[in-house]
Amino acid sequence: MEPGLRFADLLRQLRAEARLTQEELAEQAGLSPRSVSDLERGINRTARKDSALMLASALKLTGPVQEAFVAAARGRAEPARVLAVRSEAAPESSAAAATRTLPRDIGGFTGRERELTGLEKSLAKRAGGGLVGIYAIDGMAGIGKTTFAVHAAHRLAGRFPDGQFFLPLHAHTAGQSPVDPADALASLLMTAGVAAQHIPPGLEARAAKWRDHVAGKKILLLLDDVAGHEQVRPLLPGSAASLVLVTSRRRLTALEDAIVISIDTLSPDEAWALLVRLAGRADLELDEAAGREITRLCGFLPLAIGMLARRLRHHPARTAAELAAELAAARDRLAVMRAENLSVAAAFDLSYQDLTADQQRLFRRLGLTLGPDIDAYAAAALDDTSLEDARRQLDELYDHHLLTEPAPGRYLLHDLLREYARALVAADQPIQARAAVERLINFYAHVAAGACRHIATWTTAGGRLPPTDPPASAPQLTTSQQAADWLDAERPNLHAAVSYAAAEGMPLHSIAIAAAMGGYLRARGHWQQATAQYRTALRAARAAADRRGEAGMLDELGLLQQLTGDYPDAVATLTQAIELFGELGDKPDQAYALNHLGLVYGHTSDFRAAIDCHQQALELALAAGDKLAEAVSLTDLGMGLLMTGAYPASIENYQQALSLFRGLGSTFDEADALTELGFAWRLTGDYAAALAHEREALELWRQLGDRLGQAWALDELGMVHQETGEYSAAAACLEEALELHRDLGSRHGEIVALNDLGELATRTSAPEKASEIHREALAKAIELGAPAEEARALAGLGRSQLAGDSAEAARNLREALAIYQRIGAPEARLVQDTLDEHGL
Numbered sequence: 001m002e003p004g005l006r007f008a009d010l011l012r013q014l015r016a017e018a019r020l021t022q023e024e025l026a027e028q029a030g031l032s033p034r035s036v037s038d039l040e041r042g043i044n045r046t047a048r049k050d051s052a053l054m055l056a057s058a059l060k061l062t063g064p065v066q067e068a069f070v071a072a073a074r075g076r077a078e079p080a081r082v083l084a085v086r087s088e089a090a091p092e093s094s095a096a097a098a099t100r101t102l103p104r105d106i107g108g109f110t111g112r113e114r115e116l117t118g119l120e121k122s123l124a125k126r127a128g129g130g131l132v133g134i135y136a137i138d139g140m141a142g143i144g145k146t147t148f149a150v151h152a153a154h155r156l157a158g159r160f161p162d163g164q165f166f167l168p169l170h171a172h173t174a175g176q177s178p179v180d181p182a183d184a185l186a187s188l189l190m191t192a193g194v195a196a197q198h199i200p201p202g203l204e205a206r207a208a209k210w211r212d213h214v215a216g217k218k219i220l221l222l223l224d225d226v227a228g229h230e231q232v233r234p235l236l237p238g239s240a241a242s243l244v245l246v247t248s249r250r251r252l253t254a255l256e257d258a259i260v261i262s263i264d265t266l267s268p269d270e271a272w273a274l275l276v277r278l279a280g281r282a283d284l285e286l287d288e289a290a291g292r293e294i295t296r297l298c299g300f301l302p303l304a305i306g307m308l309a310r311r312l313r314h315h316p317a318r319t320a321a322e323l324a325a326e327l328a329a330a331r332d333r334l335a336v337m338r339a340e341n342l343s344v345a346a347a348f349d350l351s352y353q354d355l356t357a358d359q360q361r362l363f364r365r366l367g368l369t370l371g372p373d374i375d376a377y378a379a380a381a382l383d384d385t386s387l388e389d390a391r392r393q394l395d396e397l398y399d400h401h402l403l404t405e406p407a408p409g410r411y412l413l414h415d416l417l418r419e420y421a422r423a424l425v426a427a428d429q430p431i432q433a434r435a436a437v438e439r440l441i442n443f444y445a446h447v448a449a450g451a452c453r454h455i456a457t458w459t460t461a462g463g464r465l466p467p468t469d470p471p472a473s474a475p476q477l478t479t480s481q482q483a484a485d486w487l488d489a490e491r492p493n494l495h496a497a498v499s500y501a502a503a504e505g506m507p508l509h510s511i512a513i514a515a516a517m518g519g520y521l522r523a524r525g526h527w528q529q530a531t532a533q534y535r536t537a538l539r540a541a542r543a544a545a546d547r548r549g550e551a552g553m554l555d556e557l558g559l560l561q562q563l564t565g566d567y568p569d570a571v572a573t574l575t576q577a578i579e580l581f582g583e584l585g586d587k588p589d590q591a592y593a594l595n596h597l598g599l600v601y602g603h604t605s606d607f608r609a610a611i612d613c614h615q616q617a618l619e620l621a622l623a624a625g626d627k628l629a630e631a632v633s634l635t636d637l638g639m640g641l642l643m644t645g646a647y648p649a650s651i652e653n654y655q656q657a658l659s660l661f662r663g664l665g666s667t668f669d670e671a672d673a674l675t676e677l678g679f680a681w682r683l684t685g686d687y688a689a690a691l692a693h694e695r696e697a698l699e700l701w702r703q704l705g706d707r708l709g710q711a712w713a714l715d716e717l718g719m720v721h722q723e724t725g726e727y728s729a730a731a732a733c734l735e736e737a738l739e740l741h742r743d744l745g746s747r748h749g750e751i752v753a754l755n756d757l758g759e760l761a762t763r764t765s766a767p768e769k770a771s772e773i774h775r776e777a778l779a780k781a782i783e784l785g786a787p788a789e790e791a792r793a794l795a796g797l798g799r800s801q802l803a804g805d806s807a808e809a810a811r812n813l814r815e816a817l818a819i820y821q822r823i824g825a826p827e828a829r830l831v832q833d834t835l836d837e838h839g840l
Helices: 007-017 022-029 033-040 049-058 063-073 079-089 113-126 145-159 181-191 203-214 229-235 268-279 282-297 302-314 320-329 344-352 357-366 376-383 387-399 415-425 430-452 480-503 507-524 527-543 547-563 567-584 587-603 607-624 627-643 647-664 667-683 687-704 707-723 727-744 747-763 767-784 787-800 806-823 827-837
Strands: 133-138 164-168 220-226 243-248 258-262 404-407 410-412
Touching: 007 033, 007 063, 007 079, 007 181, 022 033, 022 049, 049 063, 063 079, 113 133, 113 145, 113 258, 133 145, 145 164, 145 220, 145 243, 164 181, 181 203, 181 229, 203 229, 220 229, 229 243, 268 282, 268 302, 282 302, 282 320, 302 320, 302 344, 344 415, 357 376, 357 387, 357 415, 376 387, 376 430, 387 410, 430 480, 430 507, 480 507, 480 527, 507 527, 507 547, 507 707, 527 547, 547 567, 547 587, 567 587, 587 607, 587 627, 607 627, 627 647, 627 667, 647 667, 667 687, 667 707, 687 707, 707 727, 707 747, 727 747, 747 767, 747 787, 767 787, 787 806, 787 827, 806 827
Parallel strands: 133 243, 133 258, 164 220, 220 243
Antiparallel strands: 404 410
16 A cells, blocks of 8 residues: 555546546536646545545446545545555456546647747657657746646657656645655556556655656656756656656756756737637727737736636626726736636745745845846845845746846846735835835946946036945946946936936935936937936936036036037026036036037037137136146137138147047047047048048047947048048948937937038939938928028028029028028138029
8 A cells, every 4th residue: 555645646547547637527526627626736635525426426436446435535544545445356457557648738729839849849859869858848937838838748749659647746836745756656657557556665666667667668748847856857767769848937957958948928929819819709809909908918928818818708898908907007917817716926926935035035125126127236235135145046036937037147027026026025124125225226326426437428427426335246347348338238227216216315326327327328329318317317406405416417418408409498408507517616517518508509500609608618627727628628619610710720729639638548539529620621621631530530439339429420421532522432421420310319410411411412413312302401400490501401402403493593592691691601602602603
């Protein structure tokens, strides 16, 4: 007699021998499928007498065997006694073998074609090999591992004629411990037809018996819900012709020779198809948008989708739109995702309970994270632990499929797991939870401030540290590339941190992070994010009466408004910054803000006001003895002088600034000066010097990763090529510049590039194309309020019309002349020459 046999195992074996599914046994016994399932899973360890009698009848048990079965079902006899009585009644025969015990396949199985195809191809490659084919199918709770494995087993069943066995090992069954390998072997042997009295005691002896029993056979063994590799190893057959499919919520990294199939969430299309199939409602396809929103709110998790699909099936009066709205508005989405006594949260509970106390604490706190993902440094700050401990705990959570690792060293919670973790952390002490988030914010502020020291910028607001201690562990960012890579990875998290810090009483951290990101966000073209962060941090600075922080954010915001063409607001914002810096006695920062205001006036063609701003800035920089501010002021003043035709003075300023920048080691400003100096050389006709300067500038801009700088250098390169007759090279540079300006949202730069391309079309005898391009530039320049480019578009349009409608050409050229004369631009002379040349 085998004392280790449970009634659950006995019932499963007898049902398998009778060739019945759980549903079929339930129907024949007059019970619910749930009752049979609960008995086989050990949730209900005993049954009532009437239920036991009905099960015995359905299993065709009679006489002493029936009496022993009923006694075992009621807990009054050992389950193994049933097999012993049966064996005594037929001593000459062994137990009946049940060689096909796979659960019912799902007729409308949805998706996973890539994984299924990969499995079949892998099997084909392994054919004739000397090892058992072992496939570890892992994934998070509710992802559909068992469904996938069962479906795959049915597809492959024909290749394994000697038996297909299904054995649940209950690593995550509520109220039940994982099946001991010795008990699992007993169940396998009895299912395969070995009589109970012939099953030896002890794990090793049973494993040997199992391998001997299936030696030389082609069997498929599906081990479901495995706790770890120790539970699997003894159950593996020795025959190389066999296949073992293992499902687990853990990554079975210690299971030798196993090929891993990690099951991910469904694709949006697969998730939608699953919802439609399970809901079984024709009207669902009429509201596809709502249905797809349901699957998105389910995180494309099959378990959650299935529960909500069944709600739609059983509530035909409710619409998909109503359910989607309920989900979207729910404070606790997981509470909506349940069916009878099953729920997504309960499935997650079982995974959470597998964790140690330290792992559970980190998992809960990960629910507090502000952005989409996290690395080990940030996790260490969040959990107030060492970097080594944080890495180890993150790896453990990853192995439990409670985290994914979409990029090396970056960890991500599934949306529903994030909600689950947040619900758990709500049970923690609020003070502890807030302290964890504050540590995370402080980490981001200090590291961002350090990173910005390696990122070129137009202001000095970055690098300001919050008045708190730095984190115990932080990445060492010693180069511009390392800093840029860190900011790239953390950008969404830092953006969220700015808002959280401003709203939750950490204004200095909000300001520090927003300021630290300024140069990076401008260079990479994330201007909308930068603007939003500056506004948030500005409100925080004003609420905290931090005047220096307020002035810095005004300067940053005004600069962004200038770049995006919001000129009236830029003037107002920068004027406030200049006044605040003046009140604070901060001459260098006041100089920078004045230079930024001068750039606005330059774009709006108020060249006199621009020059005045830059001259004032230069005086402040000299008074403060700030060489960098001095050089920046010289560069910007050079542009003002260039626009008014003072070419020699402009070039002298640029050359002086370039020397200062190189001495200071400011690569960003060096690239800027080279770009502007190349422009000046082109206007004076020194195309060789212009070409050399623009090529050097472009290389520096590319090294810095500054897309706006690249756009301006490319634009100037295109104009130099145009002047030297290299029209193909000119077109390539100008079109790339236009694309960059448009992608960045640089409205002024876009108009300049359009006018450049229009002039190129005129030179290459394409007047209709030139006219079209200049008309587009004209409309945009008028809308933006950029008179110099408006005049340039009119002049270009007029020149493109000279060979056709001379009257219209004259009107456009005269209008361009009037604007150039009004703003004091030297281009007025060139337009007048064109009019005189053609007698217009």
